[in-house]
Amino acid sequence: xxxxxxxxxxxxxxxxxxxxxxxxxxxxxxxxxxxLALAEWMAARGDTTGHFYVFxxxxxxxxxxxxxxxxxxxxxxxxxxxLVVALGIWSLAPTLLRTGDHPLFFDxxxxxxxLQDLVRTGHPHSSVGLLQIGANFPxxxxxTSGLYHLSGLTLWISALVIAAGAHVALLAxxxxxxRDASRSSRAAAIAAVVYSLNPSWLIFDAQFSYxxxxxxxxxxxxxxxxxxxxxxxxxxTLRARNVQVALAxxxxxxxxxxxxxTSVVSAAALVAVAIVASLQQRGPLRxxxxxxxxxxxxxxxxxxxxxxxxFVDVGxxxxxxxxxxxxxxxxxxxxxxxxxxxxxxPLHSAFANSSAPFFxxxxxxxxxxxxxxxxxxxxxxLLGARRRLSPLVYVAGVLGVLFFASLPLASAVAYSEAVxxxxxxxxxxxxxxxxxxxxxxxxxxxxxxxxxxxxxxxxDRWSLTLRPVIAACAVIVAIGSVSLGSSTAYRFGGxxxxxxxxxxxxxxxxxxxxxxxxxxxxxxVVFADRFxxxxxxxxSRVHVVQPGGTEVHLLLTHTIAFVELxxxxxxxxxxxxxxxxxxxxxxxxxxxxxxxxxxxxxxxxRGPAYIHRLSCLNWLNAVFAxxxxxxxxxxxxxxxxxxxxxxxxxxxRCAGTFG
Amino acid sequence: MSVVQRxxxxxxxxxxxxxxxxxxxxxxxxxxxxxxxxxxxxxxGCLAVLVIPGWLVGRLADEDxxxxxxxxxxxxxxxxxxxxxxxxxxxLGLRVATxxxxxxxxxxxAAAALLGVGAPPVRRAPLAPIAAALALGLAAxxxxxVTHLALPATPVQPAFSIEAARAVVSHSQVRVTxxxxxxxxxxxxxxxxxxxxxxxxxxxxxxxxxxPLAVTLAGRFPAGAASCPSRVQVRVVASNGAFLTPPVTCVxx
Numbered sequence: 001x002x003x004x005x006x007x008x009x010x011x012x013x014x015x016x017x018x019x020x021x022x023x024x025x026x027x028x029x030x031x032x033x034x035x036l037a038l039a040e041w042m043a044a045r046g047d048t049t050g051h052f053y054v055f056x057x058x059x060x061x062x063x064x065x066x067x068x069x070x071x072x073x074x075x076x077x078x079x080x081x082x083l084v085v086a087l088g089i090w091s092l093a094p095t096l097l098r099t100g101d102h103p104l105f106f107d108x109x110x111x112x113x114x115l116q117d118l119v120r121t122g123h124p125h126s127s128v129g130l131l132q133i134g135a136n137f138p139x140x141x142x143x144t145s146g147l148y149h150l151s152g153l154t155l156w157i158s159a160l161v162i163a164a165g166a167h168v169a170l171l172a173x174x175x176x177x178x179r180d181a182s183r184s185s186r187a188a189a190i191a192a193v194v195y196s197l198n199p200s201w202l203i204f205d206a207q208f209s210y211x212x213x214x215x216x217x218x219x220x221x222x223x224x225x226x227x228x229x230x231x232x233x234x235x236x237t238l239r240a241r242n243v244q245v246a247l248a249x250x251x252x253x254x255x256x257x258x259x260x261x262t263s264v265v266s267a268a269a270l271v272a273v274a275i276v277a278s279l280q281q282r283g284p285l286r287x288x289x290x291x292x293x294x295x296x297x298x299x300x301x302x303x304x305x306x307x308x309x310x311f312v313d314v315g316x317x318x319x320x321x322x323x324x325x326x327x328x329x330x331x332x333x334x335x336x337x338x339x340x341x342x343x344x345x346p347l348h349s350a351f352a353n354s355s356a357p358f359f360x361x362x363x364x365x366x367x368x369x370x371x372x373x374x375x376x377x378x379x380x381x382l383l384g385a386r387r388r389l390s391p392l393v394y395v396a397g398v399l400g401v402l403f404f405a406s407l408p409l410a411s412a413v414a415y416s417e418a419v420x421x422x423x424x425x426x427x428x429x430x431x432x433x434x435x436x437x438x439x440x441x442x443x444x445x446x447x448x449x450x451x452x453x454x455x456x457x458x459x460d461r462w463s464l465t466l467r468p469v470i471a472a473c474a475v476i477v478a479i480g481s482v483s484l485g486s487s488t489a490y491r492f493g494g495x496x497x498x499x500x501x502x503x504x505x506x507x508x509x510x511x512x513x514x515x516x517x518x519x520x521x522x523x524x525v526v527f528a529d530r531f532x533x534x535x536x537x538x539x540s541r542v543h544v545v546q547p548g549g550t551e552v553h554l555l556l557t558h559t560i561a562f563v564e565l566x567x568x569x570x571x572x573x574x575x576x577x578x579x580x581x582x583x584x585x586x587x588x589x590x591x592x593x594x595x596x597x598x599x600x601x602x603x604x605x606r607g608p609a610y611i612h613r614l615s616c617l618n619w620l621n622a623v624f625a626x627x628x629x630x631x632x633x634x635x636x637x638x639x640x641x642x643x644x645x646x647x648x649x650x651x652x653r654c655a656g657t658f659g
Numbered sequence: 660m661s662v663v664q665r666x667x668x669x670x671x672x673x674x675x676x677x678x679x680x681x682x683x684x685x686x687x688x689x690x691x692x693x694x695x696x697x698x699x700x701x702x703x704g705c706l707a708v709l710v711i712p713g714w715l716v717g718r719l720a721d722e723d724x725x726x727x728x729x730x731x732x733x734x735x736x737x738x739x740x741x742x743x744x745x746x747x748x749x750x751l752g753l754r755v756a757t758x759x760x761x762x763x764x765x766x767x768x769a770a771a772a773l774l775g776v777g778a779p780p781v782r783r784a785p786l787a788p789i790a791a792a793l794a795l796g797l798a799a800x801x802x803x804x805v806t807h808l809a810l811p812a813t814p815v816q817p818a819f820s821i822e823a824a825r826a827v828v829s830h831s832q833v834r835v836t837x838x839x840x841x842x843x844x845x846x847x848x849x850x851x852x853x854x855x856x857x858x859x860x861x862x863x864x865x866x867x868x869x870x871p872l873a874v875t876l877a878g879r880f881p882a883g884a885a886s887c888p889s890r891v892q893v894r895v896v897a898s899n900g901a902f903l904t905p906p907v908t909c910v911x912x
Contacts, residue, residue, distance in 0.1 A: 026795055033806070036803050045814070084792075085727055085731075085788075086793075090795070090796055097803055122753075142749075146741045165734065169732075169734065515822070624903075627844070632904075633906075653856055
C-alpha cells in the first residue's frame with residue numbers, strides 16, 4: 001500500500017507532506033483545547049446553548065482529522081499508534097477543565113479521602129459513610145500513594161497523573177489488543193476510535209475512581225494473555241512469551257486488589273478465551289488460529305483462583321455492596337416486562353430535566369439503532385472469516401450483545417447507574433468486533449451474502465453514498481454517547497445548585513469544608529447530606545456517618561423517636577451539617593437516595609423535612625452557618641443525659657416559634 | 660554493523676537504563692521534598708515510577724519494536740506490581756510508605772535489566788511515535804490551559820458565613836460576637852439576637868466593607884428568663900434565616 005506511493009513521490013516531498021500534516025494536526029489540537037476551555041468558560045458564566053456548539057466544534061476539530069488519518073491507507077502503523085495516544089491525551093482536557101485543581105465528582109471525593117487516609121496512616125481505610133468497600137480494593141490508592149511518596153507531587157496531582165496515564169493506556173491498550181488480533185493497525189485504529197465513543201470515556205464520571213486503573217489493567221491483561229498464548233514458530237525464543245504470560249498473571253493479581261467487578265470480567269474473559277481456544281483446536285470452531293489452550297487455561301485458572309480468593313476474603317461486605325446491583329430476579333422481571341410479561345421496575349425517563357440541546361438528545365436515541373446495525377453487520381461479516389479469528393472476537397461478541405441486553409435495565413431507577421458503568425466493558429466488545437470487521441472491509445476482505453445475494457461489499461453505485469452515511473452515523477454515535485453518558489452538569493460548570501451532582505460544589509461548600517479544616521479533629525464524627533459531606537471529608541480528618549443512616553430520621557419523621565437519638569449516641573456524632581433548603585427544593589429523598597436500603601425508612605419520612613427542629617434541641621449548638629448550610633455541634637454528654645431520662649431535648653416553645 | 664556489535668550495544672543500553680532506574684529510585688527515595696531538591700525529586704520520581712520500569716518490562720514482552728506498546732503496557736504492568744506488592748505489604752502489617760513502594764520497584768527494575776541483558780536481541784523501537792503523540796496531546800492541553808488562564812475568571816457563588824464560638828450571659832446582659840464573612844453578597848444585612856424565644860433589642864445592621872468582620876450583639880437579659888446555662892438558649896438570626904445557637908457561658912449567675 002505505502003510502497004506504491006513511495007515509488008511515485010520523491011521522499012523529500014513525502015517528508016514535507018508529513019511535516020505539513022503534523023503541523024496542521026498540532027494546530028487543530030491546540031485550537032481544540034482552546035475551544036474546549038472556551039466552552040467550559042461560557043457554561044460556567046451561565047450560557048445555556050452556545051457552549052454546546054463550541055464544545056462540538058472543538059471535538060470534531062480533532063477527532064475528524066485524526067479519524068481520517070487513522071483510516072487512511074497512507075498512514076503508517078507507527079503514526080496510527082501515535083495518533084491514538086494523542087487522542088487519549090487530548091481527551092483529558094474536558095474533564096481537567098471541568099474539575100480544576102480539586103476532586104469534584106461523587107466517587108472522586110470518596111477515593112481521594114481514602115488516599116489521604118492511606119498516606120496519613122499507611123493503611124487503607126474504608127469510611128462507611130463514603131465508600132463502603134474501598135479498603136478491600138485499594139489498588140488505585142496504593143499506586144497513587146506510591147507515586148506521591150517517590151515523587152513528592154501533591155496528592156491531587158499524583159492522582160491526576162495516575163488517572164491520566166491510565167486513561168491514555170486504556171485507549172492504547174484497545175489499539176494494541178486489536179492490532180495483535182488482526183495484524184492490521186488500521187483495524188486497531190478503528191477499534192480505538194470506536195472505544196473512544198464509549199459513553200463514559202470522554203467525560204468520565206470520575207477521573208479518580210476504581211475503574212480508572214482497573215479498565216486499562218483488564219485490557220492489558222487480555223493483550224499479554226493473548227500474546228503469551230499465541231503459538232510461536234518452531235525454534236522461536238520463548239523468553240518473550242514467558243514474560244507476557246507472567247505480565248498477564250501480574251496484571252490479574254493487581255486487578256483483584258483494584259476493582260471487584262472488573263476482576264470478575266477479566267476472569268470470565270480469560271475463561272472464555274480458553275474455552276474458545278480449546279474448541280478451535282479440536283472442536284466445532286476448528287480454525288487456523290494458533291492460541292495455546294494450555295496457556296490460556298493456565299491464565300484463566302489463575303484469574304479464577306485469585307479472584308475467588310479475594311471475594312471470599314472480603315466476604316460479607318462485598319455481598320452487601322454488590323448484592324443490590326446483581327439482584328437477578330429483579331433484572332429478569334424488568335427484562336420480561338419489556339415483552340409485556342408482568343410489571344416492570346420503577347423507571348425514570350432518559351434525559352429527564354436535561355439541559356442538553358435537542359440535537360444531542362436526538363443523537364442519544366439514534367445511536368442505539370446505529371450501533372445495533374453496525375454490530376450485526378460486523379458479526380455477520382466476521383462469521384465468514386471465522387477460521388482466522390482470534391478467541392478474543394468471541395469474547396468481544398458476548399460483551400457487545402450484553403450492551404443491548406442491558407438497555408431495558410438502563411431506564412430502571414435501580415439499575416441505571418450499574419448499566420451505565422457496564423458500558424465501559426460492552427464498548428470493548430464493540431471496539432474489537434467493529435475494528436476487526438472494519439479493517440477487513442477496508443481491505444476488501446469482508447463479504448456478507450444472503451441467499452446468493454451479495455450484501456457486502458456494496459455495489460459500486462452504493463459505495464460513494466455509503467461513505468458519507470457512515471461518517472454521519474459516526475457523528476451521531478459520537479454526540480449521542482456523550483449526551484447519553486453523562487449529565488450536562490458533569491460536562492460543564494454552571495450556577496451552583498444544591499442537590500445536583502456535581503453542581504452543589506461552590507463557595508458555600510468551600511466555606512463549610514474550610515471551617516471543618518480549622519475546627520474539627522480526627523475524633524469528630526460528622527453527619528451530613530451526601531453532597532456537602534464530601535468536601536468536608538477531604539478538607540478535614542473527620543469521620544463520616546452514612547448519610548442514609550438512622551440519624552436522618554430526626555429530620556424526616558413527624559415525631560422524634562428514641563432510636564434516632566440512640567443513633568447519634570451510638571455513632572458518636574459530634575457535628576450535624578444540613579442545608580436549610582432540604583425538602584423545600586428538590587426532594588427530601590436527596591439525603592439518602594443512593595442508599596439501597598431506603599425502603600427501610602419510615603413511611604412518614606417521605607414528606608417535608610423538619611429541619612428547624614434542630615435549632616430547638618438542647619443538645620445541639622449551631623456554631624457556624626452559611627447562606628444555606630447550618631453546622632451544629634452535638635453535646636454528647638447532654639444528649640446522653642436526655643436519652644437516659646427518656647427526653648428528646650426538644651424545647652417545644654422554641655419549636656413553636658422557630659420550627 | 661554486525662549482530663554481535665548490535666547485541667553489545669543493546670546490552671549496554673539495557674545495563675545503563677537498569678542502573679539508571681535503580682539510581683533514580685534510590686535518589687527519589689532519599690531526596691527531601693520542597694525547594695530545588697524537591698523539584699528534582701519530582702522529575703526523578705516520575706521517571707522512576709512511570710517510565711523506566713515500564714520501558715524495561717515492556718521491552719522484555721515486546722516482539723514488534725513498538726515503543727508505545729512497550730512503554731504503556733510495561734507501565735501498566737509496573738503499576739500492577741506496585742498495587743499487588745503494596746497490598747501484600749499491608750496484609751503483612753507493614754506501613755505502606757516509601758520503602759514498601761521503592762523496594763519492589765528496585766527488584767523489578769533490577770530483574771528486568773538482568774533479563775534484558777541476557778535476552779536475545781529485540782527489534783529497535785523508535786521513539787518518534789511517542790514524541791509525536793506527546794507533542795500533539797500536549798498541544799491540546801496547552802491550548803486549553805492558556806485559554807483557561809487568559810479568560811476572565813468566572814463569577815463564584817455569592818455566599819456569606821456567620822460564626823460564633825460562644826455567647827456570654829451575665830445577670831443583666833447577653834453578649835455574642837459574630838464573625839461575618841461575605842463573598843460577592845451584601846447579605847446578611849442584619850442580625851437579630853434572641854434569648855430563648857424573646858427578641859433582645861433591635862436588629863443590628865452588619866456594616867458594609869471588608870470581611871471578615873466581627874459584629875457584637877448585646878442586650879439586656881430578659882426579665883424572668885430561666886436559670887443559666889441549662890435553660891438559656893441564645894440565638895442569632897440573620898436576615899435570610901441563617902442562625903447560630905452558640906454554647907452559653909454564664910458569668911456571675
